[in-house]
Each structure stands twice: as C-alpha cells, then as structure tokens.
Amino acid sequence: MATEASSTDPTNITIPSHTKAWFYSQHGKPLDILKLHPNWPIPQLKHDQLLIKVVAASINPVDYKRMHALFKDSDPHLPIVPGFDVAGIVIKVGSEVVRFKVGDEVYGDINEEGLSNLKSLGTLSEYTIAEERLLAHKPKNLSFIEAASVPLAMETAYEGLERADFSAGKSILVLGGAGGVGSFAIQLAKHVYGASKIAATSSTGKLQFLRNLGVDLPIDYTKENFEDLPEKFDVIYDAVGQVDRAVKAIKEGGKIVSIAPPGFPPAIFFVLTSKGSILEKLRPYFESGQLKPVLDPKTPVPFSDVIEAFSYLETSRAVGKIVIYPI
Numbered sequence: 567m568a569t570e571a572s573s574t575d576p577t578n579i580t581i582p583s584h585t586k587a588w589f590y591s592q593h594g595k596p597l598d599i600l601k602l603h604p605n606w607p608i609p610q611l612k613h614d615q616l617l618i619k620v621v622a623a624s625i626n627p628v629d630y631k632r633m634h635a636l637f638k639d640s641d642p643h644l645p646i647v648p649g650f651d652v653a654g655i656v657i658k659v660g661s662e663v664v665r666f667k668v669g670d671e672v673y674g675d676i677n678e679e680g681l682s683n684l685k686s687l688g689t690l691s692e693y694t695i696a697e698e699r700l701l702a703h704k705p706k707n708l709s710f711i712e713a714a715s716v717p718l719a720m721e722t723a724y725e726g727l728e729r730a731d732f733s734a735g736k737s738i739l740v741l742g743g744a745g746g747v748g749s750f751a752i753q754l755a756k757h758v759y760g761a762s763k764i765a766a767t768s769s770t771g772k773l774q775f776l777r778n779l780g781v782d783l784p785i786d787y788t789k790e791n792f793e794d795l796p797e798k799f800d801v802i803y804d805a806v807g808q809v810d811r812a813v814k815a816i817k818e819g820g821k822i823v824s825i826a827p828p829g830f831p832p833a834i835f836f837v838l839t840s841k842g843s844i845l846e847k848l849r850p851y852f853e854s855g856q857l858k859p860v861l862d863p864k865t866p867v868p869f870s871d872v873i874e875a876f877s878y879l880e881t882s883r884a885v886g887k888i889v890i891y892p893i
C-alpha cells in the first residue's frame with residue numbers, strides 16, 4: 567500500500583516512499599524479535615537498481631541465522647528487514663538499467679554476497695530494491711510463488727557444482743538432499759550436468775521424495791552411515807556440515823564442496839554470490855519442466871504468519887522451500 571508521502575511516476579504508477587515490512591531491531595529468536603513495521607522508509611534508487619513490488623518472497627536459513635547474531639560482524643546496523651529471495655513486478659528503474667522496464671515480472675536474490683554488504687531493506691516487505699545484475703525475468707510458466715522459491719537455493723546449488731568441476735558422467739552424493747539447496751543440487755546434477763549416478767541422504771520419511779527428484783541411491787541417515795557404504799563418489803555436495811565424514815566417502819581425486827559450517831579443507835567451503843545470469847542461463851530448463859521448484863507443503867504462508875514460517879524453517883525439517891505469499 568503506497569503511503570501519503572508517495573509520488574506518481576510519469577508512467578502513472580504510484581511510487582511509494584515507505585512500505586509495510588517485517589523487521590528486527592535486536593538479535594534473538596524470530597518469535598521474540600520480528601515485528602511488523604507499517605511505514606519502513608524505502609531508500610532512493612541508485613542508477614543500477616530497480617524498485618520491485620514484492621509478490622512473493624522465500625525465506626532461507628541465513629535469515630534466522632542472522633537474527634541469532636551468527637553473522638553480526640558483517641550485518642548492517644540494526645534495524646533490518648530480513649529476506650533475500652523475491653519474485654515481483656518492476657515499478658521503477660534506475661537511469662543505468664537496460665535489461666528491465668516498468669511492468670516486467672522479475673525474480674532474484676537481492677544480496678550479491680551471502681554474508682557481506684547485506685541490504686537493510688530485505689524482501690519480507692511490500693517493496694524491495696535490487697541491482698539489475700542480481701535479477702532475471704521470471705519464467706512465464708512459473709507462478710510468483712514458485713519463482714520466489716528458486717534464487718538463493720538454486721544459485722548456491724549451481725555455484726557448488728561449478729566449484730566442484732562437476733560434469734557429465736560423474737557420480738555425486740548430496741548430503742541433505744531434501745532441503746532447499748539439496749533438492750536443487752540433485753535436479754541440476756541430473757538434468758543440467760548429466761550425472762552418472764546420484765546418491766542423497768535424508769530421513770526415512772523423505773526417501774521417496776528423493777527418488778521422485780531423480781535420486782538413484784536414497785540413503786536413510788537414521789539407519790545407515792553413508793561413509794560406511796562401499797560406494798565412493800566423484801563429488802560430494804555437503805549441505806549439512808558433514809565434511810569430517812564426507813572425506814571417507816570421496817573417490818581418490820574427487821571433490822567435496824560444503825555450504826554449511828564448519829566446512830574445512832580438503833572440502834571447498836563457500837558462500838554464494840547472487841547472479842541473475844545463473845537464473846537466465848537456467849530459464850530453458852525451467853520452461854521445459856526439467857527443473858522444477860520444490861515447495862514445502864506449508865507453502866504458501868501469508869505475510870501475517872512470517873513468524874510461524876521461521877519457527878518451522880528453524881526445525882531444519884522443511885522439504886524444499888517455504889514461500890511467503892500473499893504480501
């Protein structure tokens with residue numbers, strides 16, 4: 567909802583100066599610190615930025631980890647509006663923007679670096695801002711809810727496979743296959759890279775979900791240890807934080823990538839860099855249906871229930887992504 571302080575753009579779209587947004591001004595549990603602000607100020611657009619009406623936003627573990635002050639040294643000063651992933655409609659463009667125009671349907675992760683130079687105005691807001699290079703045109707066959715579920719998790723999955731030099735004919739073990747990142751890593755390995763064999767870990771109740779995603783060897787971590795299996799792998803994608811065990815399951819000359827602390831050598835530990843170009847590159851795979859968004863059964867969660875959404879995400883039991891909609 568635009569406020570009385572808004573202005574009217576020549577395209578006759580009302581440009582708001584403030585927005586309703588979830589924010590926190592102290593660290594702690596989402597349940598205790600998240601509040602709804604009726605009039606959060608919207609910063610002036612920089613030349614390479616776009617102002618987006620948020621239609622849907624997905625939440626990620628980094629959001630609650632930031633609330634728990636795990637990254638307070640790299641976080642902007644409080645208060646902060648959390649949220650990295652957005653799918654929405656462009657309502658204003660900066661003077662240097664060339665790939666997008668007002669009215670375009672876009673999606674992306676609005677923080678270029680996963681843990682540094684983070685924006686104070688995140689995506690759990692009616693409006694948000696992002697640089698052109700972080701965004702892509704929403705695939706026409708994806709709803710806004712589906713599109714919002716993709717950016718951070720998909721871009722992390724993709725960057726990890728690239729860092730591991732994954733390629734056709736190689737085998738891969740995904741630790742944490744049912745999560746947001748793991749479920750995309752499996753899909754990319756199968757449909758984009760041409761894996762020879764895909765193994766993944768989950769608890770008992772998610773094994774069929776893994777099979778449906780295309781996993782050849784689902785491993786029930788409540789019943790067996792992946793590192794005790796005779797099979798070793800060319801690449802291991804660790805989305806849980808099990809590098810100490812992964813080193814016993816990797817082939818000679820194989821590569822381990824890790825995204826969950828305490829990643830250490832020989833694993834390649836990284837924090838994603840958000841790139842709209844990755845989403846544009848993967849668009850044909852989404853449009854053909856080879857890549858599919860994975861939505862947790864609780865999705866969509868209405869804007870008013872963001873606190874409950876984080877409480878569930880913090881259980882580390884989500885299947886795919888939790889998306890906030892409508893906003």
Ligand SMILES: NC(=O)C1=CN([C@@H]2O[C@H](COP(=O)(O)OP(=O)(O)OC[C@H]3O[C@@H](n4cnc5c(N)ncnc54)[C@H](OP(=O)(O)O)[C@@H]3O)[C@@H](O)[C@H]2O)C=CC1
Binds near residue numbers: 748883
């Ligand atoms: N470095 C980076 O750039 C990034 C790091 N991350 C981090 O990576 C991790 C995963 O992120 P994301 O996928 O969004 O998380 P999710 O919250 O989506 O993961 C939930 C899933 O994790 C699975 N899981 C939990 N524990 C285990 C386990 N011991 N073995 C196998 N599966 C398990 C659960 O399945 P089940 O119920 O069967 O256990 C559940 O389906 C998080 O720690 C996150 O902070 C995420 C993105 C970027």
Ligand SMILES: CC[C@H]1OC(C)=C(O)C1=O
Binds near residue numbers: 680681825837
């Ligand atoms: C240090 C890993 C950290 O970075 C992101 C984006 C997370 O979700 C993390 O846990």
